[in-house]
Amino acid sequence: METTLPTVESIREAARLIKPYIHRTPLLSSAQLNNLTGGELFFKCENLQKAGAFKSRGAMHAVLRLGKAEHEKGVATHSSGNHAQALARAALITGTKSWIVMPKTAPEVKVNGVKNYEGNIIFCEPTLQAREQTLDEVIDQTGAITIHPYNNLEVITGQATACLELFEQAPPLDVVLCPVGGGGLLSGTLLSRNYFSPNTAVIACEPEGANDAWQSYKAGKLIPSVNPDTIADGLLTSLGSITFPIILNYANDIVTVADDAIIHAMKLVWERMKIVIEPSAAVCLAAILANKLDVTGKRVGIILSGGNVDLNKLPW
Amino acid sequence: METTLPTVESIREAARLIKPYIHRTPLLSSAQLNNLTGGELFFKCENLQKAGAFKSRGAMHAVLRLGKAEHEKGVATHSSGNHAQALARAALITGTKSWIVMPKTAPEVKVNGVKNYEGNIIFCEPTLQAREQTLDEVIDQTGAITIHPYNNLEVITGQATACLELFEQAPPLDVVLCPVGGGGLLSGTLLSRNYFSPNTAVIACEPEGANDAWQSYKAGKLIPSVNPDTIADGLLTSLGSITFPIILNYANDIVTVADDAIIHAMKLVWERMKIVIEPSAAVCLAAILANKLDVTGKRVGIILSGGNVDLNKLPW
Numbered sequence: 001m002e003t004t005l006p007t008v009e010s011i012r013e014a015a016r017l018i019k020p021y022i023h024r025t026p027l028l029s030s031a032q033l034n035n036l037t038g039g040e041l042f043f044k045c046e047n048l049q050k051a052g053a054f055k056s057r058g059a060m061h062a063v064l065r066l067g068k069a070e071h072e073k074g075v076a077t078h079s080s081g082n083h084a085q086a087l088a089r090a091a092l093i094t095g096t097k098s099w100i101v102m103p104k105t106a107p108e109v110k111v112n113g114v115k116n117y118e119g120n121i122i123f124c125e126p127t128l129q130a131r132e133q134t135l136d137e138v139i140d141q142t143g144a145i146t147i148h149p150y151n152n153l154e155v156i157t158g159q160a161t162a163c164l165e166l167f168e169q170a171p172p173l174d175v176v177l178c179p180v181g182g183g184g185l186l187s188g189t190l191l192s193r194n195y196f197s198p199n200t201a202v203i204a205c206e207p208e209g210a211n212d213a214w215q216s217y218k219a220g221k222l223i224p225s226v227n228p229d230t231i232a233d234g235l236l237t238s239l240g241s242i243t244f245p246i247i248l249n250y251a252n253d254i255v256t257v258a259d260d261a262i263i264h265a266m267k268l269v270w271e272r273m274k275i276v277i278e279p280s281a282a283v284c285l286a287a288i289l290a291n292k293l294d295v296t297g298k299r300v301g302i303i304l305s306g307g308n309v310d311l312n313k314l315p316w
Numbered sequence: 317m318e319t320t321l322p323t324v325e326s327i328r329e330a331a332r333l334i335k336p337y338i339h340r341t342p343l344l345s346s347a348q349l350n351n352l353t354g355g356e357l358f359f360k361c362e363n364l365q366k367a368g369a370f371k372s373r374g375a376m377h378a379v380l381r382l383g384k385a386e387h388e389k390g391v392a393t394h395s396s397g398n399h400a401q402a403l404a405r406a407a408l409i410t411g412t413k414s415w416i417v418m419p420k421t422a423p424e425v426k427v428n429g430v431k432n433y434e435g436n437i438i439f440c441e442p443t444l445q446a447r448e449q450t451l452d453e454v455i456d457q458t459g460a461i462t463i464h465p466y467n468n469l470e471v472i473t474g475q476a477t478a479c480l481e482l483f484e485q486a487p488p489l490d491v492v493l494c495p496v497g498g499g500g501l502l503s504g505t506l507l508s509r510n511y512f513s514p515n516t517a518v519i520a521c522e523p524e525g526a527n528d529a530w531q532s533y534k535a536g537k538l539i540p541s542v543n544p545d546t547i548a549d550g551l552l553t554s555l556g557s558i559t560f561p562i563i564l565n566y567a568n569d570i571v572t573v574a575d576d577a578i579i580h581a582m583k584l585v586w587e588r589m590k591i592v593i594e595p596s597a598a599v600c601l602a603a604i605l606a607n608k609l610d611v612t613g614k615r616v617g618i619i620l621s622g623g624n625v626d627l628n629k630l631p632w
Contacts, residue, residue, distance in 0.1 A: 026342045274623030276590040307590030
């Protein structure tokens, strides 16, 4: 790999830096889900994180790492999802400006989330091309620094702190399951595993309808998504030039699972664990329940990535 | 009061006894809800308790306190709610039998909950008279010991451990808010406040449509509910002969709030805190948001009593 990867010290330093601004999220377990799966499951509840997702870690870290000159220019990104809120929040906390390019079709709840954190929203057509072009224009006009949602080493280093905490909170784990979309959380998880618990396997879980990570991993080359279609709206994105090599080198496996299993697992977590998770966060448990993974007798860490859902439009 | 109240030592002993069988539930906070209310709110998440409610504490404690002869006879109760599951669970754990009288109209999810814990279910007509009569018949036939859901000192002592933990987890609190139905949780909370944080006020919150505790407290005599009607199905019951005097003597106040405010607060907690709470657990936050209580500048403990809801029948 050409990229210099975050070191063990940079991950520890990231944890120290972001600590005042994020939750040390609880680790929950459920006797009923243990009985159902035959494993001993430890859920790292990033749905209970600030702004409702692990994204607050990476965005906070990236913004705290800006130099003075960069800080004065502000930050920008395009996102219709959790990174948008997380970046606007990090900018507000640190007293810098943020510009968020959002598709004009973005749900009102997500637009309001960014507005709550005083982000400047620029709407565009709902295509990747329009989003990238609009972001380029914003950066031309403002000089803002782009904070990519996942293909950014400072973001990845921030996301790595979720799994660092998981290892601190849980007993020794046989395996950690992590959802994969763009691969920021997965890359951070792999690095934390390498440094802090090298004997733990990390298996990524992905929706069948957006299986570019699985395809890329199996082919050994980056294969972007074409028309991804899944209920797990946080996992529609494709791997990036930084995240793909980390995943290819270090992931123990990637498995895919169908949307109906994702919805079933999501509802089961709400019912049995009494927590709200978004579809993207349910992919790992779905993979277990759909027999894509055998966790019998294993200690399993599962990263619940987020909890931002429209309560008026539930998928059951 | 004629009843000898649980002592400080009996509450500490209850906490030690039930510890292996219950969760030390997390204390969560939300910057957004703090901003919205002007207070500093600390939510004690008994919705994340075993079997989804604080009821697991009292039922577990009552069953662990049975003598050998009583233990051999088994336990019985009538309940369509969280106590039914909690008692069946406690009986299963301790290897005793349980008989649960349930109205034949009880939701399938609650019936299945009891079945999961191997409780023997006896269905009856959905009236209090039929429930009590059926329970009497069960006890005649089996010799089982009745474990009342709230009018029972061992149950109250178990419920007191929720607030004991709250005081251990939170900074010094100005006030604790607690929902009131039959008054078991509230009685335990008042006793724990008396022993462990005597300068903290305890204010009970009750649905307007089931305001027997408020009426009784204001009148200074026990006034049972007549045709209570509220979305907060855990709070339909009336105070009992043991809970009423504790509440009358020690509660700092009781406030009531309408169902629409309860539903609003419930949805807000799901949205902002990413946890599933039942309507009964939302009554305290509802009272704040409906301006029945002023928490400006105060440190406020709120006991989220449970999270058992039918996800297919949400009230919004």
